[in-house]
Amino acid sequence: MNEDAKMNQVDAMPDPSRRKFLNSAALAGLAGAGLSVGLSACNKDAPAPAAAPAAAPAPAAAAKAVHDSVHLKPGELDTYYGLWSGGHTGDFRVLGLPSGRELHRVPCFVPDALVGWGITNESKAVMGTKPDGSLRYTVGDTHHTHASYKDGNYDGRYAWINDKINSRIARIRLDYLICDKITELPNVQGFHGIFPDKRDPVDPAINYTTRVFCGAEFHTPLPNDGRDVNAPEQYRALFSCVDAESMEVRWQVLIDGNCDLVATSFDGKLAASNQYNTEGGYHYEGMMSAERDACIFFNIARIEQAVKDGKFKTFGASKVPVVDGTKASNADPATALVAYVTVPKNPHGVNASPDGKYFICAGKLSPTATVIELAKVLEWFDGKLDDLDKAIVAEVEIGLGPLHTAFDGRGNAYTTLFLDSQIVKWNVDAAIKFHAGDKNAQYVVDRLDVHYQPGHINASQSETMFADGKWLCVGCKFSKDRFLPVGPLHAETEQLVDISGEKMVLMADHPVRPEPHDFIIFKRELLQPKQVYDINEFPLAVKDPKEAGVFRDGNKVTVKITSLAPAFEPREFKLKVGDEVTIILTNLDKIEDLTHGFAIPKYNVNFICNPQETKSVTFKADKPGVFWCYCTHFCHALHLEMRSRMIVEA
Amino acid sequence: MNEDAKMNQVDAMPDPSRRKFLNSAALAGLAGAGLSVGLSACNKDAPAPAAAPAAAPAPAAAAKAVHDSVHLKPGELDTYYGLWSGGHTGDFRVLGLPSGRELHRVPCFVPDALVGWGITNESKAVMGTKPDGSLRYTVGDTHHTHASYKDGNYDGRYAWINDKINSRIARIRLDYLICDKITELPNVQGFHGIFPDKRDPVDPAINYTTRVFCGAEFHTPLPNDGRDVNAPEQYRALFSCVDAESMEVRWQVLIDGNCDLVATSFDGKLAASNQYNTEGGYHYEGMMSAERDACIFFNIARIEQAVKDGKFKTFGASKVPVVDGTKASNADPATALVAYVTVPKNPHGVNASPDGKYFICAGKLSPTATVIELAKVLEWFDGKLDDLDKAIVAEVEIGLGPLHTAFDGRGNAYTTLFLDSQIVKWNVDAAIKFHAGDKNAQYVVDRLDVHYQPGHINASQSETMFADGKWLCVGCKFSKDRFLPVGPLHAETEQLVDISGEKMVLMADHPVRPEPHDFIIFKRELLQPKQVYDINEFPLAVKDPKEAGVFRDGNKVTVKITSLAPAFEPREFKLKVGDEVTIILTNLDKIEDLTHGFAIPKYNVNFICNPQETKSVTFKADKPGVFWCYCTHFCHALHLEMRSRMIVEA
Structure with a gap:
């Protein structure tokens, strides 16, 4: 120092x-x-x-x-x-x-x-x-x-x-604070960083999120089906773009290095991921041998144009278009889809400053922070900056x-x-x-x-x-x-x-x-979350206790149940051993916070049903006897007495 | 009022x-x-x-x-x-x-x-x-x-x-704050209240817990194997005593009514459970038709003597001795194993006062608390109190x-x-x-x-x-x-x-x-919990990185792994598709709070290993490829780089 x-x-x-x-x-x-x-x-x-x-x-x-x-x-x-x-x-x-x-x-x-x-x-x-x-x-x-x-x-x-373990992305609906979709990214292992875009890079009317970017950390054979397992120098990772609405994977980019976090620019033009192990090592010593790694920048408009132009391939069973973002193929700014800015050493984290000007990478194994000016990265793509690393406007020791x-x-x-x-x-x-x-x-x-x-x-x-x-x-x-x-x-x-x-x-x-x-x-x-569901969001809803009951079709049985404190309807229902049973429960209570639970002893069933919500479970009636289905979520002075008796006849 | x-x-x-x-x-x-x-x-x-x-x-x-x-x-x-x-x-x-x-x-x-x-x-x-x-x-x-x-x-x-749903009792070791045993109570549904005893009713040297009492809420046919399902008047519940050390069920008591909570006396002589639905109803109206229900008292010494004397039966496949605690069989104080004190109405909760004198039941559907003096309950068992309900020394309205x-x-x-x-x-x-x-x-x-x-x-x-x-x-x-x-x-x-x-x-x-x-x-x-495990508590412990490696016996493969930040040993291991694999991981780090995790992508494996702990998983190697096993619990500056490469050859 x-x-x-x-x-x-x-x-x-x-x-x-x-x-x-x-x-x-x-x-x-x-x-x-x-x-x-x-x-x-x-x-x-x-x-x-x-x-x-x-x-x-x-x-x-x-x-x-x-x-x-x-x-x-x-x-x-x-x-x-x-x-x-x-x-x-x-x-x-x-x-x-x-x-x-x-x-x-x-x-x-x-x-x-x-x-x-x-x-x-x-x-x-x-x-x-x-x-x-x-x-x-x-x-x-x-x-x-x-x-x-x-x-x-x-x-x-x-x-x-x-989800890093299994390369899944989940979406949470913020109106009800529930997860409504999960997508598993194809040909990705160690999905780590994630960031939505903030506007469209081309269409000025879209000043809101329509894409989510996903960085992949682990490099593997592509596809990872048993080929090339002993040739780690051939392992590569993919950077993915997921559609914010459909949750389908729009496109992927084949890259060098292991991605850590992701950041996006406020103008929608750039996404980036800080990278360690640009060495392609497979032991930690090899992953930290180089003094500088990278922050990789993705030119979203160019990538999507390349996909439109059919300049992609696919891996294995996946139909997702994959464009080539490797270092060797992206040296020419005029055609580059991506740009690798060098940063020291196994950097950890890239964050966008709120003024929209900079992405900042932290050095992890170097005591430095690196400030990259986004305007200069765009200049490089436009052929106006001779050396990409001139986009680095600060690299200072901080601890x-x-x-x-x-x-x-x-x-x-x-x-x-x-x-x-x-x-x-x-x-x-x-x-x-x-x-x-x-x-x-x-x-x-x-x-x-x-x-x-x-x-x-x-x-x-x-x-x-x-x-x-x-x-x-x-x-x-x-x-x-x-x-x-x-x-x-x-x-x-x-x-x-x-x-x-x-x-x-x-x-x-x-x-x-x-x-x-x-x-x-x-x-x-x-x-502004909602505290009570709209019953019409649930196609299976049992909207009236009069619709509740047992509906049999051979050994397939549907039991429609309603809850209205302090009682389930029906109060008892009969099944036969061997039945394939689907229970549909609608909570008809409308009062905020009046949630019910529904447990079936020994049948490994328990779930809650919030006000105006509908849920279902399917199981095989494989044990004869009396099973007191009970409310597990304290609801009422007569909560303990709120039960329905499931009778499974031998 | x-x-x-x-x-x-x-x-x-x-x-x-x-x-x-x-x-x-x-x-x-x-x-x-x-x-x-x-x-x-x-x-x-x-x-x-x-x-x-x-x-x-x-x-x-x-x-x-x-x-x-x-x-x-x-x-x-x-x-x-x-x-x-x-x-x-x-x-x-x-x-x-x-x-x-x-x-x-x-x-x-x-x-x-x-x-x-x-x-x-x-x-x-x-x-x-x-x-x-x-x-x-x-x-x-x-x-x-x-x-x-x-x-x-x-x-x-x-x-x-x-666990009320499946009638299980779990024991938590308070030295490491972990669950070490779970017992499923036989012939019990709706296991609700639980309380350890505080001393032995007979042996004055045992002034500590050796039993745990478990109340059952739901009454069912006994055994619950399909018989008597349509005869709710024959349903009964069992009150259970579990051995604090072995976690085996020592004995059970056949009772009337539905148990809610359990309390025990400081002298070890009495356990009790407040009961609702002494009516034996099966809809909530029937469960609350009576103006008074009960607090049932168990005379522990007498029950254990009855078991010793062979005065019990068993239900179904269970070998646990069950004594008769029904109201009809326990009217005579001289021989009674249990005593039913009446309390109003669907009472909820029974609690022992710290002076050792009283159990207090709360009325739930009655605005009262009922104070029962334990000395008087013992007097009744001794034939010195003509009317059991005279043990009630207060019953006052509180809200x-x-x-x-x-x-x-x-x-x-x-x-x-x-x-x-x-x-x-x-x-x-x-x-x-x-x-x-x-x-x-x-x-x-x-x-x-x-x-x-x-x-x-x-x-x-x-x-x-x-x-x-x-x-x-x-x-x-x-x-x-x-x-x-x-x-x-x-x-x-x-x-x-x-x-x-x-x-x-x-x-x-x-x-x-x-x-x-x-x-x-x-x-x-x-x-006084311990912060680091004793490695000798784990029979499978891999005590030295030199013991780590792949050990094959036909298609049964044991992979012994150690963790010592920032590396797993071995750094890679090879399997063949079809292998039945057991991974044993010992965390050799000894420093408090230095926990590692071990995840295998796509193989649904992830667990943590605390300092000096050993854990194992078994799975079938059914997918070929390269799988980066990685540390999921942030441990070190090189945490991201802490991986082991599992290669599954086709």
């Missing part, structure tokens, strides 16, 4: 003893593997002045008013929504902020026993089944969730979330293990430093000046210790044109001593930071079930 | 308009069904004075100091643990209090994608599988959790939790829809009023005096509006001899307007109340994923 960069270390790097404590986990085995290049860049400097103590300082008196508002009084409502990924819990979560309270989990990729997701016929149709009717997958790994845009802000229509970046709308970026367990606040314009040669430019504004090993970070409205610089959340991967011990599996810590002032102020620790990755935070006015 | 009882209404009943709002949900359909007997007992009185407004009042200035402590500063630890049931989410939860933060979920009855519960061989062995190896059940409905006792307090060994009761150790009881959406604080001694004829005895001490329709309630250390009267939690079944809207499915509200003073003070609303039922709260010193 040079002396000038060191000047930019406001409050300096952490003291050595704190770093030793922090890195005992995160660096385990790393030093021994000889991986000192990027990581030791700051460490090797002379001892830095003492940092703030590891224990969080009490909030400054100046922040007292804000501090009070973090902790809501009973009955007081949050002012922001947060949409969160649940990691390998496989779900999508809705939080209220600033309280940090988890208000809802939306099941999508994995079963959810509460809702009956994975049990009901309707949820199985969304999730996908094997030929025998069982679920195709019961695990998932959600990382990134983003919502649909209109006019540069969230419009409350949809959110999307990825150890930089991963992800958020924005406050006042020109500042906030980047997580995984190894330093810090957030660094830095000014983008000052960094650009510093990079241009002004060594007096003080780009580091503030540092804050967090607890511990932060990954994703986001700020209120950060990824819109309306970043408001009020709240910052940071997802810390280790919690260690921050909560009461609960055995070997620790909660993660989502820490809340007030960024309304010059200095960041740590306000609260929120434990969360592992392992959230990315999230977005926006003003509550942008979402 | 008589005039004297009305005097006991501190702050009076809610005003009519609030009650109308509250009951729009909870009473839906009830009035129309003509169910006015108990429910209208208070309503029909003259308009009461205005109650506190429905919106929560700001905490009184006097409670300011306590109020501050509800909201922990960053890094500050909770002072109490809470163990919570997860309802039909099927899990067991660990909360920190007073913050209300959920620190951990322990999967038990249903799969958990994060942990790999239901995926690994070890978890499947606990959960139970069908002959084809798939899970027997994937739904559950946990209601009540209680922990093991020693010397009248929690000893930190075990907790137990029920509409009373459900459950907690204690502060200072002689006060706190009962939830479901229909009034209130907690009523009342003094047990004063209630006894009032019942005995002292109409000046002011037993109602305070009332607090809660939000809304409260079910379970508990206080810190309430069910031990060390009730400390500090915190009260109340599980509200409806949250309606208390949180930002998130669609048709609402969070529940767990509200926290400060009970250290004369007046209750509402401190915080905590949203929770539906639907917690019961819970316990105790001082953090009573639990």
